[in-house]
Amino acid sequence: MYEVITPGTPVSELKGVGEKTAGKLHELDIRDVNDIIFHLPTSYVDQSVVDLREAEHGSSITVEGTVKTEPKLAFFRRGMSRLTCFMDIDGIYTKVVFFNQPYLKEKLIAGEFARVYGKFDKNKIEMSGQRLIFDTSPGYNVRYSLNRLMHAKTFTKLVREVFDHHHFNHDLPEPLKSKYQLWSLREALYELHFPGSQDRLHHARRTVKFYELYQFQMKLMHKRRAERVRDDHFIIDYDVGKLKRFITTLPFELTGDQKTSVNDICRDFKQNISMHRLLQGDVGSGKTIVAGICVYALRTIGEQSVVMVPTEVLANQHYESFKETFKEELTIERLTGSTSKKEKSRILERLRLGEIDLLIATHAVLEDDVEFNSLSFIIIDEQHRFGVNQRQKLERKSYRKNILYMTATPIPRTLSITAFGDMDVSIIREMPKGRKPVETSWHTFDELDHVMNEVQVQLDDGYSTYVVAPLIEESETLDLKNVNEIYHSFVDRFGTETVEFVHGRMKPEEKNHGMHLFETLEKKILISTTVIEVGINVPNATMMVIFNAERFGLSTLHQLRGRVGRSSRQSYCILVSQPQTENAQLRMEIMTSTSDGFELSERDLEMRGPGDYFGVRQSGLPQFKVADLIEDYRMLEYARKEAISEFEHMEDPI
Template sequence: MPTLPELRDKLRRPLELERLRGFENRAVSGGLGKLLEGPLAGPFPQVREVLRGYDDLSIPEREQALEEALGMLQDSPPRAVSVPRVARQDVPTLAPSGETLLPGTALARLDWGHGGLKKLTGLGLQTLRDLLHNYPRRHEDRRALPSIAEIEDGARATVSGVIVSKTRRSPRPGMQILDAVLQTASGERVKATWFNQPWVEKNLREGAKLILTGRVKRFGRSAQLGVEHMELLDGGGAGSSLSTGRIVGVYDSKEGVSQDFLRKAAQTALSRFDMGDYLPAHWRKQCDLTDLADALQGIHFPHDEAHLARADHRLRFDEYLFLELRMLLQGEDAVLLGKRFTATDRDMQDFEAGLPFRFTGAQRRVLHEIADDMRSERQMARLVQGDVGSGKTAVAACALYLAVRDGYQGALMAPTEILARQHYVNMQNYLAPLGVRVGLLIGALTPKQKAEMQATIAAGLIDVVVGTQALIQENVSWANLGLAVVDEEHRFGVAQRRKLLAGRPDVLVMSATPIPRSLALTAYGDLELSIIDELPPGRTPVDTKLLQDTHRTQAYGFVMTQIREGRQAFVVTALIEESETLELLAATQLADDLRVILPEARIDLLHGKMAAAEKDAIMERFRAGEFDILVSTTVIEVGVDVPNASVMVIENAERFGLSQLHQLRGRVGRGSAKSYCVLVAGEHSQKTRKRLKIIEGSTDGFVIAEADLKLRGPGELRGTRQSGIPDLKLGDLVSDVAIIEAARDLAKHILAHDPVLKHPRLSGLREELQARSNQVAYREVI
């Protein structure tokens, strides 16, 4: 018959488990009420009384009752603190005060044991909120650790057991091997091995309980574990229950900070956190989200796979929600009234009738999205993305025509003078036959020409002005600016863009750089997104060929063949280092080599040390056919047309991202001649070849951008600092499009009703946004 101390221990264990699981009444089947009705609680009537009606209590009431009951089950009188201290000094415990703490509370207000606070701050954790959002980097299922006999040779496995012996050996000078024999709870033994890690030995005491992860190597019936990860547990109790027998989180850490300590720290934070939710219940229901308390509990200590999944979904959603809110709030013009245009279908039809081609289905769809925005009283802010040759400029010209039809002026701002001139010619061709007056304002104009154009703009005697940053100079004033089109917006700073938008015109942003929808929704969170994903019929795709550098002569032989047929060629070389001097040397050497290899060809050079005007002059000469090959170390300007160029050779193609390669390839194929892109790879690895084969096999910029995102991550596709995209802890831009769109919709809904989050019920949301954001622009708004 069990003794009274044995019965006390049997009753205490499920109560401790209930505390670890957040007082959710899930520790035992049927709830604690059913347990207390059974014979196990019979010898402890005072415990039954304290926990009477537990199922119907609130979480704080359950916590209070459970702590009192556990105190009654101690061998000695209970301490005055909420959770008993354990023997090890680095285990975090609660502060004596029983108050519930807000997420911004400094960790220094809690007692983390000897050296515990230093460990947490050493990981960059300063507040309770930091600790709660210090998510595990992965989770391991340790509910039923496998039998050693069942693990296949070479498989990765996690085992738990007690050290029964250890040895140290040095099979040769400079090598030290530590071996420890681990005995599992089932009595099996496995030899664990550490190579050249002498600092591990201090933890390999006989009787110490370890959890080890590594690759298994079998030798007949015996098994050896090459240890990749080790956790040392204390004498039992909470540490064991948090690290075994459940789905367990594994955290990023560093030397001297154990997983055991981090799990107990997370448990402490969860037990003291004010579990209020910054998202009201009706929004959570609308977006199918669990509450914040359940999500934080589930990411750190999930009950099962379903709990982990709903926690992960909620916390991912929150990452994107706050990112979208920050993007939408980053400008003082977040929600503004704009112009209101009639934008009739008849006007769009009249514009199209004057074109030498018909719009594609994608162009028509995007035009109707733009027209819907223009008819609205809210200011249009829309990004039009389209691959090279998809017809963005014609769509922008039609939008400008709609603005002019209503008596407004239009502006088209390009990042360089050569692009501005090119757009000016296109706008003249599209709009002048319809009676629209088109002007050009760039830095290269004489002072007299500038003054005349500025006066014409101010008097409203010009309808559409194409230009560079000259459009946003202080002495430019508009009679009635209604629509601003910005080409390659990422080339301009926020302050520059706002100068053009001072009169609150509708805004249309164009980009010829395909980026995945998920990245566009975050990087351009303040803009609606339209995609022209269809090329005009009859457009011949550029043939792409991948060659190793050992076949470079073959590539330039083909280039010379094209030149003899009257064509021109680009040759682009990748940067070797972040040095303009070395860049210039590399480019000069390549140009000199080509003059030897191709003595018939006329060759010129474009490099990073040239002034912008000099670069523009060289590009104009190339476009005029004054030389045959342009050698360049800079990315050839997006959007520049050289219709006679039919070949693009890219040296050291492996040094470029896939999206960059696709952009470079788009510099050719702009005329009627068949065009080609030759990728010369200086690295011959299978991995490099596989990556470059993607660009060889596809001409769809969005497919290529998705592949680039998977390979390189968002920061390299569009600079993280420039775009405002932080490192996502849980989010995955490759696969989270649906979550991003849902979060964006909610962010827009919130700000449509409360543009600066002033309502008292949004105070929690506002505080969380401030905590997640270090952007000055947001603080200025609120």
């Protein structure tokens, strides 16, 4: 939690807080005065009385008047109740109904005054009462989340106690408050607890939002500085001439984004600060080529590089890709959990002697007996699949600390400057020349024959097909197609000599064998779960069929679709689904309308929310009290700009 009052006095030292109350506050995770200040209201009820004659139909309003009839209480099924009376409100004879609040019968007295908050039905001239207001003071009724551990009035007294007797010694910088017309933090927080008007409440929220976003960006800047160690030892004086000559020998021309990304990384090499960069690009955009060119830069001065990947399948894919592209220009080896003892011993010896330029490895590289001669470039692919400790263990093996994280999951800009805001970012949006966008269509299970016919067309032309299902076994609660059922239906249509079957519960050797049969084209149809989402590359595959597509998020669907479209031939993705909700149907429509991974990532973020986006919750994404990463995106950018500017004026800037 933020510390605006230091030292943070424990709640047990506040006036009127005994052991019992302190215990209840601790249950709410409130331990000191700062926690009290930032335990903000969850909602506000405007108690400002509205003239019923000017009220809009369907609006939630506060009205007052005289109770004209004795309230009638009726009970019906399962203890539900309805309390009804008529009131004279602004000269209008109005029916007032309270559901499931029978205790209000004793509070509504004919001939006496009452104030009611609820929803107004202008057509029926009826108030659906939500609460009877006994506090007739103007302003807002503030509601807190207290889990029924204490009354709101008790908590409000504690909040007022803190404001009255404790000094706020932390605030936004004065120039920022002036520039963005923000209040002091104390004034804004006071207004959130004790609001005076809608306009003041809005201004207070705006101030606290900026404070939260700015504080988080400042933390990222501190983390960024800690990651980038300044030392002339980190300058990599690679041979620019050799690197340029090598690039001219490549059998293809780099895209503009690839050239920019190579320049970004090579510029980092020449600086006296350790590199900490994220390279993000859609599936098939050519991130591997960019990384390989930079590995070659290290090769020109005899220093080593490593690529760490989360799976053996992905390690094999990278190994074959690097070998094919760089041939004899780089000495490349791979190290995985299935590497034999004899082979591992040979590799480790060559690694220690500096005879290996590039090691492609899984978690096996983290073992203590793996030692490099001069490791100066660490590439971590699909970095969100590794824990912080694993990444740090690999870093400790380096001679010069330069780290490039790669991801094929396009990250929305909002998350890029929060979850990854401590890194420099390079983005590859362009696809290599000759690649055609994958044509995506959506069909229901009633059209399964059509889907099978489309697969047959690809087989007849000599091409392969992926088929993905969300479950391994039948579910008693979900009506979903499972891998076993789909496998048998495809075998019935195409035969066992054509169809292979893999899933996540298989032993690694079984799974790898199944994928190998598909990669070598011995089998032309691969039935699987999302185990193939990352790490298999079969350019011959031109069709992806995804069953129960409504069960997947947009990012996962896009990752799966990215398994095809890896050659110059037109490829296809068929979504088979029976969406039961508007949200699911919208996902199908979005998938068929665009193949731009970055556009999809933005839509996915809007639909799923930042907390659930590809496990970002584990990536240090903050949980703000008032700010919202999607709604307050523009403010986030301004806060980041101001945080960077603040650090640029400090001594020893990053």
